[in-house]
Amino acid sequence: MPEMSDAANVADPAFRNDVIRGLQQAQPSIPARWLYDHRGSELFDAITKLDEYYPTRTETAIMRDNAGAIAAAAGTGGALIEFGAGSATKTPLMIDALEPDHYVPIDISGDYLRASVAKLAEDYPDLAVDPVEADFTRSFDLPDEIRGLHRVGFFPGSTIGNFVPRSAADLLRTFRDILHDGSSLLIGMDRLKDLDRLRAAYDDTEGVTAQFNLNLLHRINCELDADIPVDLFRHDARWNEMLGRIEMHLVATTFMSFAIDGTRFTFDEGDSIHTENSHKYGKRAARTLLLAGGWTPVAEWTDDADDFAFILAEAQPNRFAP
Numbered sequence: 001m002p003e004m005s006d007a008a009n010v011a012d013p014a015f016r017n018d019v020i021r022g023l024q025q026a027q028p029s030i031p032a033r034w035l036y037d038h039r040g041s042e043l044f045d046a047i048t049k050l051d052e053y054y055p056t057r058t059e060t061a062i063m064r065d066n067a068g069a070i071a072a073a074a075g076t077g078g079a080l081i082e083f084g085a086g087s088a089t090k091t092p093l094m095i096d097a098l099e100p101d102h103y104v105p106i107d108i109s110g111d112y113l114r115a116s117v118a119k120l121a122e123d124y125p126d127l128a129v130d131p132v133e134a135d136f137t138r139s140f141d142l143p144d145e146i147r148g149l150h151r152v153g154f155f156p157g158s159t160i161g162n163f164v165p166r167s168a169a170d171l172l173r174t175f176r177d178i179l180h181d182g183s184s185l186l187i188g189m190d191r192l193k194d195l196d197r198l199r200a201a202y203d204d205t206e207g208v209t210a211q212f213n214l215n216l217l218h219r220i221n222c223e224l225d226a227d228i229p230v231d232l233f234r235h236d237a238r239w240n241e242m243l244g245r246i247e248m249h250l251v252a253t254t255f256m257s258f259a260i261d262g263t264r265f266t267f268d269e270g271d272s273i274h275t276e277n278s279h280k281y282g283k284r285a286a287r288t289l290l291l292a293g294g295w296t297p298v299a300e301w302t303d304d305a306d307d308f309a310f311i312l313a314e315a316q317p318n319r320f321a322p
Contacts, residue, residue, distance in 0.1 A: 011223040014135075019220055020263050028267075029274035030216065032162045033108060033135065037219050041085070041112040043212040048087075048157075050208060052200040055158050058308040059188045060089050063156075066301045066310070067097040073299045073312050074184050077101055078150035081179065083136045083159075085109065085116040090156050094186070095124060102146045106132045137171055142178060151183040158190040158308070161245070161279040165289060168279070172293020176315045185295055185313045192280045193307055195239050202237035202246050202278065210235035213248055213275055226260040236272065248276040286311065 015034055022030045036044065048056035063070065080100035082091060085107035095103060103120070107113040110133045117131045130143040142151075153175055160168050175185060202209055217230045236249045249272035257266045281289065286309060287297045295313035302309050 016224055016261060019224060020260060023265050027274055032276040035216050035275065036109050038109055038111040040212060040215050041109050043208060043215060046208050047212060050204045052204045054201060055190050055308060058303050059156060059310060062301050062303055062308060062310045063090060063093045071097045074098060074152050074186060075150060078152060079104060079146035080152050080154055082154040085113045086120055094154055098152060101149065102128045102130060104130045104132060104143060104146060106134055106136045108135045139174060139177060151179045153179050153183065153185040156188040158188050160187060161190055162277055168289060169292040172295055176294040179315060181315050181317050183315045187311050189281050189286045189309045189311060191307055191309060192282055198239060198246055199237055202248060213250055216275060220260060224261050226258065228258045229256055232256055245277045245279040247274060249274055
């Protein structure tokens with residue numbers, strides 16, 4: 001085995017394990033959360049500003065147009081807990097609407113989290129901000145400072161669509177365990193729609209989404225002592241009708257062989273690495289998913305075209321029957 005570089009020595013062992021284990025599967029795949037290093041987070045922020053990427057624009061308009069109703073339904077004050085580092089647009093909208101006493105952003109990318117918090121502190125100097133660097137797909141402890149406060153979880157952007165339904169339900173149950181009974185959850189979900197619009201949103205003409213996807217390979221090279229020929233992969237966004245989702249793949253354009261931390265992989269032309277899903281939910285399916293995750297839907301706001309839904313759900317105490 002070759003001697004590891006300093007970069008590999010300090011690499012996240014979970015990242016290394018997920019990459020090597022994932023590429024050894026019959027369909028090579030890497031969990032989507034590893035797309036979001038600092039550069040990946042910057043690129044995704046750029047994606048949300050593209051003309052083709054309707055989810056951010058649509059969800060933001062829903063939140064802005066219904067801010068008063070959302071606040072009345074979810075309540076004001078307490079603690080706003082965002083699963084993912086704060087969006088420059090959506091987070092301020094929710095802070096302005098809900099007027100929380102504490103804001104708790106949670107993100108796996110420490111650098112991006114710190115940058116987001118610094119900007120927010122400038123704009124809201126009187127708001128108590130308690131960032132948590134953590135993988136929100138796994139259980140963790142919230143800051144002691146919000147103990148006893150009403151908690152509102154905030155999970156915008158249809159990020160729940162990145163998870164297969166079984167994992168999405170597990171994630172929602174994790175959120176419930178973290179937030180506890182009596183808490184609320186504000187969550188965005190993308191609707192089913194015209195396939196041309198869906199494909200364009202994940203394969204834009206400027207190639208930003210392609211850069212975002214390919215950045216994962218650059219990250220692997222940098223952090224895991226790898227020699228992947230990134231230029232020999234291309235971005236591919238495809239619709240899976242049976243599973244109701246857009247899939248992002250990195251497709252090999254020729255035969256290649258490369259090593260990651262001493263483990264060698266070979267790809268034939270056309271082989272792909274599956275990097276992300278974006279499931280789209282109809283109205284009933286969205287509510288059923290929330291219920292499966294332990295959350296009871298209580299209110300819903302959509303745009304005029306019903307392209308996107310912003311849903312309020314509650315962690316109601318479990319009932320004995322029925």
